[in-house]
Amino acid sequence: MKQSAITHASAFRAEDRLNLDIMQPVYSVRLVYSVGGALRFASHLDITRELERWLRRARLDIRFTEGFNPHPKLKYGPAKPVGLTAGADVVDVGLISLDPLSEPELSGDFPGAGDVEMRESTMTVAYPGQIDTDGDDAQDAGGTKDEVLPEWWPGNPYPARVRDDSLFRARDMLLARAHPLIHVVSARVLEEGESSVSKVVESALFRIELSHENLRDAEASQAWLESDEWIVQKKPGSTPVDVRPLASNLDVRRKGKIVRVFINGAAGVSAMLPVMKIVNHLVQNFGSLPVFAERALILDAKGEPVR
Numbered sequence: 001m002k003q004s005a006i007t008h009a010s011a012f013r014a015e016d017r018l019n020l021d022i023m024q025p026v027y028s029v030r031l032v033y034s035v036g037g038a039l040r041f042a043s044h045l046d047i048t049r050e051l052e053r054w055l056r057r058a059r060l061d062i063r064f065t066e067g068f069n070p071h072p073k074l075k076y077g078p079a080k081p082v083g084l085t086a087g088a089d090v091v092d093v094g095l096i097s098l099d100p101l102s103e104p105e106l107s108g109d110f111p112g113a114g115d116v117e118m119r120e121s122t123m124t125v126a127y128p129g130q131i132d133t134d135g136d137d138a139q140d141a142g143g144t145k146d147e148v149l150p151e152w153w154p155g156n157p158y159p160a161r162v163r164d165d166s167l168f169r170a171r172d173m174l175l176a177r178a179h180p181l182i183h184v185v186s187a188r189v190l191e192e193g194e195s196s197v198s199k200v201v202e203s204a205l206f207r208i209e210l211s212h213e214n215l216r217d218a219e220a221s222q223a224w225l226e227s228d229e230w231i232v233q234k235k236p237g238s239t240p241v242d243v244r245p246l247a248s249n250l251d252v253r254r255k256g257k258i259v260r261v262f263i264n265g266a267a268g269v270s271a272m273l274p275v276m277k278i279v280n281h282l283v284q285n286f287g288s289l290p291v292f293a294e295r296a297l298i299l300d301a302k303g304e305p306v307r
Contacts, residue, residue, distance in 0.1 A: 026063060026094065026095075026096065027094070027095045027096075027097075027098055027189055027190075028092050028093070028094055028095075028189070028190040028194075028196075029092070029093045029095055029098075029170075029187060029188070029189055029190070030090060030091075030092050030093075030187065030188055030189075030190055030197065030306075030307070031090070031091050031092075031093055031174075031184070031186075031187045032088050032089070032090050032158065032184075032185040032186045032187070032306075032307065033051075033086075033088075033089055033090075033091070033182055033183060033184055033185055034085075034086055034087050034088060034089070034182070034183045034185055035047060035080065035085060035086040035089060035181065035182055036085045036086075036181050036183075037085075037180075037181040038181065039085075039179075039181045039182070040082075040083055040084055040085045040086075040293075041082060041083065042082070043082055044076075044079035044080060047080065048074070048076060050179055050182070051074070051091060051182075052072055052074070054174070054177060054178060054179060054182065055072065055093065057177035058100060058170065058173035058174045058176075058177045059100040059173060060093070060095060060100055060170055060173070060174075061095055061096045061097035061098075061099065061100070062093065062094065062095060062096070063094035063095055063096050072093075072094070073093075073094030074091055074092065074093055074094070075091065075092040075196045075197055075198050076090075076091050076092075076197070076198065077089055077090040077091065077197045077198065077201050077298050077306065078201055078204065078267045078268070078272065078298065080295060081274075081275055081276045081295070082276065083276050083279070083290075083293060084206075084275065084276070084293045084294060084295050085292075085293070085294045085295070086294070086295050087185075087294055087295065087296040087297060088157075088158070088185050088296065088297050088298060088305065088306075089295075089298065090197045090201075090298055090306050091197070092190070092196050092197050098170060098189070099170065100170055100173050149262070150249070150251040150262050152249050152251075152264065153205065153262065154205075154297065154303075154304070154305055157297065157304075157305035157307060158185050158186045158305075158307070170187075174187070186307065188307070197298075197306060198269075200300045200301065200306060201267055201268055201298055201299070201300065201306060202266070202267070202268045202299060202300055202301045203248065203264055203265060203266055203267050203268065203298075203299045203303070204264075204265060204267035204273075204295050204296075204297065204298050204299060205262070205263070205264055205295070205296045205297040205299065206261075206262070206263040206264075206265060206273075206275050206293070206294065206295055206296065207260075207261070207262055207263075207292070207293075207294045207296050208260070208261040208263070208275070208279065208290065208292065208293045208294075209258065209259070209260050209261075209290070209291045209292040209293075210258070210259045210260075210261070210279075210282060210288040210289065210290055210291065211257060211258055211288070211289045211291050212257045212258075212259070212286065212287060212288055212289070213257070213287055214257065215256070215257060217257075217286045217287050217288070218254055218256070218257045218258070218259055218286075219254070220286050221259050221282055221286040221288050222252055222254045222259050224282070224285075224286070225250070225252045225259070225261055225282075226250075226252050227244075228244060229242045229244050230242060230243050230244040230247075230278060230281075232274065232277045232278060232280075232281045233277070233281075234274055234277055243273060243274055243277070243278065246265055246266040246271055246272070246273040247263050247264065247265045247266075247273055248264050248265070248266075249262075249263070249264035250262070250263055250264075251263075258291075259288070263275070264299070267295075267298065267299075275293070275295070276293075279293060
């Protein structure tokens with residue numbers, strides 16, 4: 001007989017699980033994380049599975065749903081489009097306790113798995129969406145971060161990374177057990193009555209860099225992006241639609257054969273800007289090569305980064 005997986009919730013008797021909310025305090029922790037490297041090609045479902053494994057490796061006291069097949073109580077922000085990296089994606093995690101269930105020996109899952117100081121030192125120093133002012137971006141732009149980012153782009157929304165004292169032990173476990181391409185940006189315990197991330201997200205900030213074979217294609221790509229209409233085909237065989245109204249703010253810059261695009265686009269439940277469809281249109285019509293594409297920040301209805 002195949003042995004079924006035993007979850008934390010299934011360790012309780014059925015009558016106990018009915019009163020789980022009364023028996024145990026319940027916390028909701030908002031975890032902001034970045035996704036980079038080859039994981040940009042992973043689907044939203046693949047990333048959610050990896051996040052669940054990450055939380056289990058960290059031995060957090062996760063709250064589970066009730067019923068025959070319990071699942072971790074997680075609430076995600078909008079799905080990351082395949083092909084984009086993520087600077088600050090968000091998930092709300094339900095916990096019974098803020099302390100890990102245990103602290104097993106940390107070794108072997110990933111390079112440097114047990115070395116929390118090493119993991120912290122490899123975390124991105126720049127905040128999500130910041131251009132690398134020490135590299136080619138600074139040389140091309142000829143200035144500092146404030147000079148190369150649009151005026152409507154927010155400042156550093158996460159000045160203190162994972163500084164919630166109540167999450168001190170969980171923080172170390174998360175850092176030590178994280179996937180090498182997933183970094184903790186911030187974590188905090190939500191106050192009572194705060195809305196979940198799925199209810200507060202309205203838009204997102206995107207940053208795209210496109211390379212072209214010649215100046216003519218680069219100029220044509222820039223002209224299309226600065227036009228009043230973005231006619232794209234969402235699905236093969238479907239009627240082309242104009243998605244330009246879904247972008248509230250836009251900044252397009254060209255230097256030689258490189259075109260950089262900063263977009264504030266819809267990312268809520270009712271509407272979502274199809275960023276990769278826009279990129280695909282540029283690739284097919286202007287020979288654009290996406291060098292970099294990132295969903296840098298997720299914003300609420302007030303235009304503030306979701307923290």
